[in-house]
Amino acid sequence: MALRGQSLAELEVLCNHLYEGTDLAQRMQAEKVVLELIDSPGCLSQCQLLLEQGTTSYAQLLAATCLSKLVSRASPLPVEQRIDIRNYILNYVASQPKLAPFVIQALVQVIAKITKLGWFEVLKDQLIFRDIIADVKKFLQGTVDHYIIGVMILSELTQEMNLVDYSRHSAKHRKIATSFRDTSLKDILMLACSLLKELLAKPLILQDQRQQSLAMQLLKLVLNCLNFDFIGNSADESADDLCTVQIPTNWRTIFLEPETLDLFFDLYHSLPPMVSQLALSCLVQFASTRRSLFSNPERARYLGNLIKGVKHILENPQGLSDPGNYHEFCRCLARLKTNYQLGELVMVKDYPQIIQLIANFTITSLQHWEFAPNSVHYLLTLWQRMVASVPFVKTAEPHLLETYAPEVTKAYIASRLECVPVVIRDGLEDPLDDTATVFQQLEQLCTVSRCEYEKTCTFLVQLFDQNAQNYQKLLHSSSRNSLEITIQEVILWLLRLYMVLF
Numbered sequence: 109m110a111l112r113g114q115s116l117a118e119l120e121v122l123c124n125h126l127y128e129g130t131d132l133a134q135r136m137q138a139e140k141v142v143l144e145l146i147d148s149p150g151c152l153s154q155c156q157l158l159l160e161q162g163t164t165s166y167a168q169l170l171a172a173t174c175l176s177k178l179v180s181r182a183s184p185l186p187v188e189q190r191i192d193i194r195n196y197i198l199n200y201v202a203s204q205p206k207l208a209p210f211v212i213q214a215l216v217q218v219i220a221k222i223t224k225l226g227w228f229e230v231l232k233d234q235l236i237f238r239d240i241i242a243d244v245k246k247f248l249q250g251t252v253d254h255y256i257i258g259v260m261i262l263s264e265l266t267q268e269m270n271l272v273d274y275s276r277h278s279a280k281h282r283k284i285a286t287s288f289r290d291t292s293l294k295d296i297l298m299l300a301c302s303l304l305k306e307l308l309a310k311p312l313i314l315q316d317q318r319q320q321s322l323a324m325q326l327l328k329l330v331l332n333c334l335n336f337d338f339i340g341n342s343a344d345e346s347a348d349d350l351c352t353v354q355i356p357t358n359w360r361t362i363f364l365e366p367e368t369l370d371l372f373f374d375l376y377h378s379l380p381p382m383v384s385q386l387a388l389s390c391l392v393q394f395a396s397t398r399r400s401l402f403s404n405p406e407r408a409r410y411l412g413n414l415i416k417g418v419k420h421i422l423e424n425p426q427g428l429s430d431p432g433n434y435h436e437f438c439r440c441l442a443r444l445k446t447n448y449q450l451g452e453l454v455m456v457k458d459y460p461q462i463i464q465l466i467a468n469f470t471i472t473s474l475q476h477w478e479f480a481p482n483s484v485h486y487l488l489t490l491w492q493r494m495v496a497s498v499p500f501v502k503t504a505e506p507h508l509l510e511t512y513a514p515e516v517t518k519a520y521i522a523s524r525l526e527c528v529p530v531v532i533r534d535g536l537e538d539p540l541d542d543t544a545t546v547f548q549q550l551e552q553l554c555t556v557s558r559c560e561y562e563k564t565c566t567f568l569v570q571l572f573d574q575n576a577q578n579y580q581k582l583l584h585s586s587s588r589n590s591l592e593i594t595i596q597e598v599i600l601w602l603l604r605l606y607m608v609l610f
Contacts, residue, residue, distance in 0.1 A: 116161050119154065123166040142170070146177050152193070159200060165208035172214035179222050182275070187229055191236060194222045198243055205253035216260050220268035227284045240265060241295060248303075252318045256325050259303070262296050263329040270336050282340050289338060294359055297333040300326055301362070301371060308374060320383055327375070327386035334393035352447065353396045360401055366413050369394060373417035381430035388436035391417070395443040408455065411448055415456045418444070422465040435483040438473075441466065442486035450497035454505040466490070467512035471519040477527045478536075481545055488552040491516050495559045513559035518567050520553055521606055525571070528602070529595045550609055557610040564610055572603045 125131070125138035145151055151174060158171035175197075179190060197215050201207065207215075219240075226237035240261070247258025269288040272281055304326050307319075338354040355363065362368055372394065375387040395414055402410055421428070421437060428434045444453070453459065470487045473479070495513050524539075531538050540546055557564040579596040582589065 116157055119158055119170070120162065120164060120167050123158075123162075123164065123170045126170065127166045142174065146174050151178060152189075156196075165211050168207065168211045169214055172211060172218060175218045176214065176221060179218060179225065184225065187226065187231055187236070190222050190226055191231070194219055194237075201257050202247065202250070202254065205251065205257055212257060212260065213264070216257070216264045217268070219261055220264040223265055224268050224284060224288075227287060238291070241292065241299070252322060256318070256322050259300070259322070259325040259329055262300070263325060263332050266293065266296060266329065266332040266336065270332070285337065285340070289336065289356065293333060293336060294356070294362075297330065297359070298362065300329045300333065301368065304330070304371060304375065308371065308378060320380065323375070323379055324383045324386060327383065327390060330390050331386060331393070334390060351396055351443075352398050353393050355397050355401050357401065363394070363397060363401060363410065364406060366409075369410075369413045369417060373420065376421070376427065376433075377424070381427065381433055384427060385430065385432035385436050388433060388440060392436060392440045392443055395440050396447055399447060407448075408452065411444075411452060412456050414444065415453075415458075415462055419458065419462050419465060422462075422469055425469070431480055431483075434480055438480075438483040438486035442489045445490050445493040445497075449500075450494055450507060451501045451503045453494075454501070454503055454507050459505070460508060463508050463512060467515060470516050474516070474519040474523045477523045477539060481539065481542070485545070485548065485552075488520075488549055488556070492552040492555045495556050498559065510560045513556050514563040514567075517553060517557045517564050517610075520549070521567070521571070525599050525602060528598050532591065532595050532598070550605075554609055568603060568607050568610065572600070572607065575599050575603065 122138050122141055125134045126142065129135045129138070145154060148154075155171040155174050155178075158167045162168050162171070175193060179185060179193065184190070185193075197219055201212060201215055223237045223240050228235070229237060244258040244261050247254045247261070269285050272278065304323075307323055307326065334353060338356060341354075369391070372387045372390050376384045376391070378384075379387065391414075397410075399407060418440065428437055456462065470491065473484055473487055491513060494507075495509055498507065498509060501507060527539060530536060575596060579593070579600060582593050582596055
């Protein structure tokens, strides 16, 4: 395919080879032509041709991809040209709000890249790329589709500002991210929360896909704000249970308003599972807010509001049957103990009822051993840290862990023994094959089992004696069922393992 003077038909063939083609050679050739197209003088006019006259969404996606690569080059386009591209895309998506979602996402990403890379650029004494919020507010005055695009622009911009581009100098990235944090991020969060309040104030029609999409985009925007790397430490996301969100001090008033937390708990209870799990993800971040943001009385009130919402979820657990909701809720519970001391938790109103609800929820979760093992990690983290904190509690208020920790340990042991015959008889996937998860869980249980250790020991000894007797009977039985003997041998092996470890 000749590069110079490509017609619309030729460009659309290129799109087909690139995005739908199954021939590897054709696809590689298409990728080569795209790279040549980006470096060609006619790139912008060809992208415009694809956007305005292309007959498929893939044509528009190719244009967006080329524009993204063009504006991200190490040697930037002239500032006037970047302004023209940004304004052209803003007008284009405003005039065609029903484009395919992946096309809108790709075009919005171009706007975000231009804005980030030009954040400090001045033209006629103006920081000309910083009026993005004003641009977005125009979208918020249009249809629901326009509304969604406006929120997507802010969400993508927030994510882009937080994204480290290792091909560029890290100091420049940090300077831009810090300036964005200080000048715009709080306003974006407040705008998102006010829009969510407006959405919740209207009757929610759960079958309305556009309403669901708007709620999802707004929650993603809030989550991107709360996930921002506020202090530039680029925290390792794998260290999830150690995470503290370093909320800026000037955001304090937002967090002190009880309505802020109430909003996200209400959204969780009002929205369908695919969207409500994002509300829980936001609450995970709220639960992880750094302690030093508050004074002691303020922190106690904030924790009280969090626990009140958690209690309401546990008392109305229907939404937790969704795996996404369940996982995020388990993360939220673990973060409570990561950020707050046991001495603070026991002072919360209705603590005895809450710890009982959490214990029952944990026990039920452990009994369903085949369901969400990755989520159980967070529940065991909660109990491990609660028990480890017992020696440091100074308050006279009862923590009640001596009542519930042994029950959690028993539930874990019993459920793992109960899974043995099911796995062996039905040929199911063996949870013990995941050695990394098993050892992690056992390490956590070692701490939990030390609370009222005598109860754990008595339970293990009783189980071992009972199963040893069953094993002897099977060995001396005239029928000698080899499958049942294997089951008992595995159970006894597990019990010996628990007795050694605990």
